[in-house]
Amino acid sequence: MSICPVCNDNIQDSSARFCPSCGTPVSSKNMRKAPWIIAGAVICLVLITGVVFRDKLGLIFPFLRSGTAFAATLAPENTELFFVIDPDMTQLKNYERIKDIYLAVPEVKEAFDDLQDNVKGDSYADIDFGQDVKPWLGSEAALIMPDAFSSGSEPEYLLAVAVKDKKKAKEFVVKLRQKEENSGGIFKEENYKEVLITTEDRSSMSNKKFVYALVKDHLILSNSKALVAQAIDKYKDKGESLARNESYEEIMSKLPKSRSGAFYMDFDAIMGAAEKAGLENFDQLRAYKGIGMSLSFVEEGVRIDYSVAYDRNKVSQSSGDNAKGAVGLKNATEIIPADAMAYVGISNLKQGLEDFVSSVKTQPGYRGELSDFKRETGLDPESDILSWMDGVLAIGFLPDRSGLFGEKNAPFGIIALIGTNDLKTTANSMKTLANSLVRLGAGKNDKTYNNQEVHYLFERRTGKVVAGYGIRDNFLVIGSSIDMLEKGMGTNNDRIGRNASFKKATAGLPSIQDGCIYVDVEEMTNSIYNSLDSYNRQEFNRSVYPYLKPVKTVSLGVEGANGGDHFNTGAVLIRIDR
Numbered sequence: 001m002s003i004c005p006v007c008n009d010n011i012q013d014s015s016a017r018f019c020p021s022c023g024t025p026v027s028s029k030n031m032r033k034a035p036w037i038i039a040g041a042v043i044c045l046v047l048i049t050g051v052v053f054r055d056k057l058g059l060i061f062p063f064l065r066s067g068t069a070f071a072a073t074l075a076p077e078n079t080e081l082f083f084v085i086d087p088d089m090t091q092l093k094n095y096e097r098i099k100d101i102y103l104a105v106p107e108v109k110e111a112f113d114d115l116q117d118n119v120k121g122d123s124y125a126d127i128d129f130g131q132d133v134k135p136w137l138g139s140e141a142a143l144i145m146p147d148a149f150s151s152g153s154e155p156e157y158l159l160a161v162a163v164k165d166k167k168k169a170k171e172f173v174v175k176l177r178q179k180e181e182n183s184g185g186i187f188k189e190e191n192y193k194e195v196l197i198t199t200e201d202r203s204s205m206s207n208k209k210f211v212y213a214l215v216k217d218h219l220i221l222s223n224s225k226a227l228v229a230q231a232i233d234k235y236k237d238k239g240e241s242l243a244r245n246e247s248y249e250e251i252m253s254k255l256p257k258s259r260s261g262a263f264y265m266d267f268d269a270i271m272g273a274a275e276k277a278g279l280e281n282f283d284q285l286r287a288y289k290g291i292g293m294s295l296s297f298v299e300e301g302v303r304i305d306y307s308v309a310y311d312r313n314k315v316s317q318s319s320g321d322n323a324k325g326a327v328g329l330k331n332a333t334e335i336i337p338a339d340a341m342a343y344v345g346i347s348n349l350k351q352g353l354e355d356f357v358s359s360v361k362t363q364p365g366y367r368g369e370l371s372d373f374k375r376e377t378g379l380d381p382e383s384d385i386l387s388w389m390d391g392v393l394a395i396g397f398l399p400d401r402s403g404l405f406g407e408k409n410a411p412f413g414i415i416a417l418i419g420t421n422d423l424k425t426t427a428n429s430m431k432t433l434a435n436s437l438v439r440l441g442a443g444k445n446d447k448t449y450n451n452q453e454v455h456y457l458f459e460r461r462t463g464k465v466v467a468g469y470g471i472r473d474n475f476l477v478i479g480s481s482i483d484m485l486e487k488g489m490g491t492n493n494d495r496i497g498r499n500a501s502f503k504k505a506t507a508g509l510p511s512i513q514d515g516c517i518y519v520d521v522e523e524m525t526n527s528i529y530n531s532l533d534s535y536n537r538q539e540f541n542r543s544v545y546p547y548l549k550p551v552k553t554v555s556l557g558v559e560g561a562n563g564g565d566h567f568n569t570g571a572v573l574i575r576i577d578r
Contacts, residue, residue, distance in 0.1 A: 079242045086142075242345050294306075340496050345516045415478070529545070
């Protein structure tokens with residue numbers, strides 16, 4: 001049904017082309033245009049609202065978060081160190097859960113209460129967070145240190161805190177100012193580009209100096225008036241800033257937008273500081289441009305993501321195949337037993353050793369050291385060791401009453417798997433090494449276990465086995481005791497790759513893993529506790545165990561660069577529960 005625009009009669013027939021009362025033509029175009037105009041206006045309004053209020057809506061809808069803190073727009077372009085707390089409010093319940101778990105531990109609660117008492121007893125005892133800070137505190141706080149590493153004196157800093165109530169924020173800084181004035185501080189005020197800057201005068205009797213200003217919706221605190229002026233310039237003129245730094249943008253874009261805090265560090269500045277300090281042998285580090293990290297409170301506990309950018313032309317490329325390395329690590333988890341307290345897997349062992357050998361070759365005395373190594377082991381590092389490695393290394397740490405390499409004071413053992421692409425050369429190299437150790441006084445036994453050759457080295461005086469090795473499934477297997485080697489050479493289906501705790505701890509980590517670390521904190525804690533004497537057990541229970549008790553596992557997943565990418569990324573997951 002529609003209405004005639006001339007006589008205002010109702011037109012019942014929706015297919016009618018003329019008004020039955022006055023004969024006025026009915027335009028189907030006009031009839032249908034209004035709903036589309038309304039819909040278009042609504043869509044435009046939503047888009048405009050999303051752009052204008054994206055940062056605020058991002059607290060509710062993580063996909064709208066820009067991933068770049070506003071404070072980064074106030075920081076100098078080449079800022080060396082940048083911290084920001086910008087919590088995604090959807091993570092609040094996860095944070096509260098973790099806090100409740102820890103405060104339920106009596107020792108932690110007592111330490112927390114003591115900390116609060118100490119804060120109340122300092123020189124700012126009359127500053128109450130609930131009354132003086134919380135009412136105006138916004139959703140972002142950042143620490144900017146432009147010359148954190150390159151400064152020859154005390155670094156300058158700028159603290160930028162988001163403000164949701166400017167009046168309350170002004171009352172807070174006035175209170176801080178009054179405290180300084182009561183201690184002899186003298187302040188001056190001046191307008192700079194329509195922003196009031198308050199500076200502690202150099203003639204102040206106080207040895208504390210600070211500058212503050214309100215820029216947009218941020219309270220700026222600093223120890224440098226010039227730094228505050230720069231921040232105002234960047235806000236007013238939209239000039240170059242850290243937010244527009246290419247390295248910063250690329251690195252931070254690799255981190256989760258839904259987070260509770262982030263960190264950025266410029267590697268060039270670190271290298272410059274290292275050179276000034278006279279430190280050497282940092283050739284590989286020169287390839288790295290910067291690192292970024294983020295902190296998130298997730299359902300499982302705490303997650304830390306990182307991203308490292310590097311110059312592909314300055315870093316040595318892996319000799320191995322990333323895909324092959326990932327397969328090798330997966331196969332390793334089908335060999336390491338499920339009761340491992342910790343597991344470490346990497347796919348670039350060969351590259352690391354090649355880089356080490358290359359750096360050693362440039363050192364004075366290299367030829368002499370190489371000759372000594374060959375004489376003692378019978379092996380050439382490159383032709384007899386590196387030649388057969390495929391880059392994969394996996395190590396499992398397990399409980400072992402025999403102790404580490406026969407040392408019962410360390411009641412755990414290791415199983416190490418080294419990937420090989422040449423079984424014959426690997427076997428010959430290990431035989432040569434074992435015979436060299438026999439000449440130096442060790443004993444050696446050759447046996448068969450699970451239809452495979454295994455070899456044990458022992459102390460001749462005591463007969464105590466200190467290590468053993470064998471070869472299986474394209475791995476050189478090394479065990480720190482008879483039991484460890486037999487577990488590594490065995491066929492038990494109970495392997496760490498099928499362990500429920502391991503799967504849960506690594507499920508959310510990078511899927512293409514160039515490296516992985518897993519620690520069963522409960523099992524590791526029990527093992528350490530059992531190795532202590534009565535006095536140290538008491539100390540452990542008092543000062544260490546309460547803080548470890550809620551932590552179930554810690555895991556790390558690493559993903560290297562793929563294709564033309566020039567980033568290494570990874571994540572640490574700390575599982576926390578009651």
